Amino acid sequence: MAAIVKMQNIVKRFPGVLANDDISIEVEEGEILCLLGENGAGKSTLMNILYGLYHYDKGEIFIKGEKTTFSGPGDAIDKGIGMVHQHFMLVPVFTVLENLILGSEKVKGLSLDLNSSKKELEAISDKYGLEIQLDAQVSDISVGMQQRVEILKLLYRGADIMIFDEPTAILTPQEIEELYKVMQSLRLLGKTIIFITHKLKEVKEISDRVIVLRDGKLIETIDTESTSIRELARMMVGREVLFRTEKPEVETGREILNVKNISALNKRGLPALKGLSLNVHEGEIVGIAGVDGNGQTELVEVLTGLRKISSGIITIDGKDMVNKSSGQFLDAGTAHIPEDRLLRGLILDFPIYENLLLGFEDKAPFAKGLFLDFNKVRSWAEELVKNFNIKTPGVNVNAGTMSGGNQQKAVLAREFQRNPKVLIASQPTRGLDVGAIEFVHERIMDAKKEHKAILLVSLELSEIMNLSDRILVIYEGEIVAEFNYGEVTETEIGLMMAGGEDK
Amino acid sequence: NKSVPEEAAAAPAPVAEKLVMAMVTNQSGLGDQSFNDAAWEGLGQAEIKYGIERKVLESREQAQYVPNLSTLAEQGASLVVGVGFMIKDAVAEAAEMYPDTYFGMVDGSVDQPNVASIHFRENEGAFLVGAIAAKVSKTGTIGFVGGMSTPVTNRFEAGYRAGAMTANPDIEVLISYAGTFADAAKGEEMANPQYDQGADVIFQVAGQTGLGVINAAKKKGLYVIGVDRDQNYLAPENVLSSMIKRVDIAVLNAVGMVVDGTFKGGDYFYGIKEGAIDFATSGDLIPADVIEYANMLKGKIVAGDITAPATYEELEKFSPPTM
Amino acid sequence: MELLIKLFSITVFASTLRIATPVILASLGGCMSERSGVINIGLEGMMLMGAFSAVVGSWFFGAWTGLLLGVLTGGLMGLLHAFMSVTLKANQIISATAINIMAVGLPNILIPVIWENHYGISPTVPVIADINLPLISSIPIIGDIIGHQNPIVYIALLLVPLISFLLFKTKLGLRIRAVGEHPLAADTLGINVYRMRYIAVTISGLLAGLGGAFLSIAYQSQFSSAMTAGRGFIGLAAMIFGRWSPKGALLACLLFGFADAFQASAQSAGVPIPPEIMLSFPYVLTLVALVGLFGKIALSPAANGKPYYKG
């Protein structure tokens, strides 16, 4: 088969980083190619170059045998290339329909011809079985649907070379299954797919070939058949990776977090939590499993003082915490790993040391009267960077320039430092590579050993299953089922997550 | 004379061939079609009459009055005229700093031996145009639109109302202030309701805001009275008259005193008697009998038979003379 | 009672429209610019430059050419703002402030060059005259309010649905809004972020220029150096009040215009309140209305004020 895409000797430099170091790859028509690599290996960069979004410093690109230079994504789209980005490229305040047609609008006279676009899109989504509410506002739909919108965008533009940058990082197992089906059917239609992921099981399942990058360099190109998950992990990280974190035996102690019958509204004013109850004990990890959008976000916000409840009881170590401020929650002994590190976790324009200071600014030894002792902050930050293995040129570097994995580690470092009674961890490994995930899981286990109470909210079912002592399934703002560790299979939980036994 | 002055050189510059007479404008600057322009004109007349050299510094802001005055004094100007009531404190300060320089103060009083304070009896002129407005009005209602409500605009208002009352005891006078001297459109919208409420003549004392009042008159085909200089050219059909304030005469006189060596500090009043306050008749819009009537009043003012009120208090006490 | 009749006379409503017109145009300009992600506090200066050019144009070539020139000059200022803030990525507030400062000085320098012996105020020039709307002007009351106005008043009122249509119903509008919300997303769809912002900011300038031209050669008949008197800033406030939408802005402008017309009418009618207090009525009313109307923070376009860097 002929190479439909050929990238030769691509070099891309960012200030201080050589993101792509002389990379050459070929993609064959009709294959599913998987791009693997640690956080910061340069995968997204390479694909953004192929998509015309980044200019590259050196190298050549051939599409369908033709040498091509792109002045922007528009040119790439014209060449039949489409890309689903790692961070979705959707305008939150637009409707799904508006997002889909943007850049390829149909017009009738002067105005947009929404109806004919709508019909066409409905036809395409039916054809591929992509269920989509065209009239909903993007900020109101689930991540899964956002994903489908992104895929539909490519199909609508008639892309035959499709790039998926970590499409499964935030999907539920069911959604992932659906995505695979779509990808398979796309391949049957002759589309070429390039697929970036950190989930090695997926790689094995659906790809034809694998390309591994590390530190901006091409490490290996290999047929999927001829390799194993363990080998792939080693190529990626450069060392052996254990896939299962050892679960320490810890006596559970007294009840720390107690939540009874709480109800709360979401940001649009609709009921999100409906009489939810749960509790977490010392030394216990309680996992919340559920399909995204069933109240997890609101639950975490309520338990960290970021959202008010309309009724119910919350206590932490016996102390009443109903509708207390986020500061009071911190004081009562919570730590919070937020689900969206860019939104709630970090101040990207602050240097690392100032990010690590968040929430400690009023505490000894940093607070000195009205002042802060920045020298202490810096040396403390340097220590944390070392302990948590955060890769950065120094603590004065802005958090925004770190790779995603390192950003997550910075958040973890800070939150563990609070020495909390209860740790609320939401999506703690979202978007991390296997090495980083292993690291995070170990830290969570360490916390358990230190008798912290831990509430783990994750869409990653395997994560929940592996780490939790108890698993609660959340559905439409209520806890609908509870299991103990090892008592249940993924399919059973999946069923509960979809709405219970009757389904 | 363009050498850089030393700060200590408060005394007149070295051997200047011509005496330099200078002025500092208020924030409206030259082109205000009002007293800054008139003062500048006065210096122009002095150039011809006395062979002096004139000079001007425009002020962007209140805080620049003192440096502007000081700079001119240091550059050896023999007379520095400050224009506009807001510059008064600055003239006082500069006059103290440069006791050897003569200063003029238009529209304000500075009690210093080297300052000639020039006052205009605008109330007298306003009295006359008030009488004219009342006589010309067919509706029995006339209007007054001021810029900001300040003692000076209030002085105009008091004179105007007294004059109107004198000409027609039943006259109704509508009063509005626009709160700004710079916004023509606002002036128009302040004038419109007055016209709509029956006024058929409006006296504007509002600087650039007043241009809008004139514009409103033009659109409505009604009368307006201009201020400071003859504004008939702005709307020949509508500017019934203008109250004229001859700042140029006062400035010319001040220059004369310096040139003659007869300069004396103190208050100088300019009114109808001094020929510095008058009303304009260009456009021939005022009926002859009304002009005659106004001239009669003018005579009475000059003779001291009528005292035009200059404040609200004086207006309270004012009763129209019987004629 | 008599007083009430005076205060709410029909002409108050006619005044309202006139007073609102330049502010409407400024706020429409604000909508265009900020919807594309470029803050425009330079509306004031753009209006002033527009007002000046309109007078120059009208003096030499007649009122309609003057109007065109005023609008184009506003557009040119918009282009300058776009160049500064989009291409050079200067802080948008700095760039706009420079335009505002320049607009205070430049006309005054040019006036004496164009008209000898004139400073700060131009001579009177031909104007775009008010017109009678056939049919409508003969309807009682309504005819008195909207039947006899300046063409530009009607243009401004028409521009509200037009700009609304442009922003919310056309391809260009969709793209402009996309660029103001999430420029990178728009970029990934092949939309030229810079071009969209250039177009939007230039249109913003054109609208401000029209507002200025209205002031100088339709409302008034000459240029004076401070004649915009803060209307650009009020327009900005109206736009935010109206949540970055033309129709909302229109309502805010009308509210403001009404309050101003009302206080003028009240002063003239002799309401015994000091004029300065009367004059602050529109501002106080706006504040009160804001507190009354707003339940939650109005969100500005997400990328508003942030330069976009291409990869």
Add this chain to the structure above:
Amino acid sequence: MKKNFLYSTFIDNDSVFAFIKAILGVFFAFFVVYFILLATGYKPLPVFAALFKGAFGSRRGFGETLLSTTPLLLGGLGFAVAYRCGLFNIGLEGQITMGGIAAAFFGFIIPEINPVIHVFICIIAGIVAGGIWGFIPGYLKAKFGVHEVISVIMLNHIAFKIAAYLVSMQGPMKDKLDDMPASPFISDSAKIIRIMDRTRLHWGIFLAVGVAVLIWLLLFRMRLGYKIRAVGKNPFAAEASGISIKKHIVLTLAISGALGGLAGAVEILGVHYRLFAAFSPGYGFDAIAVALLGMVNPLGIIASAFLFGILRSGSVFMQAMYGVNKDMVSVITAIIVLFMGMSVPIGIMLKNRIKRNSNGTVD
């Protein structure tokens, strides 16, 4: 460690770079102005010389330079504090006005007393009045979600009208003995004393520089400033870490307004000695440019306020010597602002070609 402190504090690469760019900006601006002057019939070089002679060439000129630097510096600091918290305070002009009103009131209502106490009272009054005028939009934003830009624009106008009313004929603060629309003069003991013979320069400049250092400490060394900046850069992350967004919005706008009020008070107590309407010729608006050109860093703002001061005081001399009038000065100022505004991002672009956030923007 000492070196490290200096490096990160005063002379980090960013600041050095910004400074060089700013100087280049001024240089290019003068280059453009050169041709404008040439085209309008002036001799550019002597005009430039006059600008600097006027600003530095004499004791009085230098005094005037520092005198006009003072309110711009204080105003610029006010804008910067709010800006660092993500708030756009274009209401400084109104806050300055309110500060001036309060200072003048206590200045003349209290007869001669101990000058230190009197000045102190007046300044505190100004700070409080300006602070209230900043607190209001902060409160409205925190409580009702009213966008601060609208409320401060309205509050500006309301403040102007209040000042005009107070000194109008019917106004309660009008000096009944004077025909100027102004308040009575403040008592001598309320005047900020002058520090240079034969100039108007007063202690206010030291106060302003001191406040700049204080604000620098506040922003970059104090707990409160850290929180203010955190809320400004990412309110959601700040909130998640226990920092109250609303509280800091209200507090910051109040501080910002207080700095405006201080500027107004110092203007009244040090320069005008009495209140009149519009005593501030737009310092509050110029402060925006001053603050942004100073990279919203108090130390940078000292420099940019000084630059504006030079333009203001030098322009007097330029006009006196060569007839370059106030309008040309506006244009020159605009061009300098324009070029400095451009040069900084150009510099950043050169140095750091791309540094983007997830949505392709750079703050």
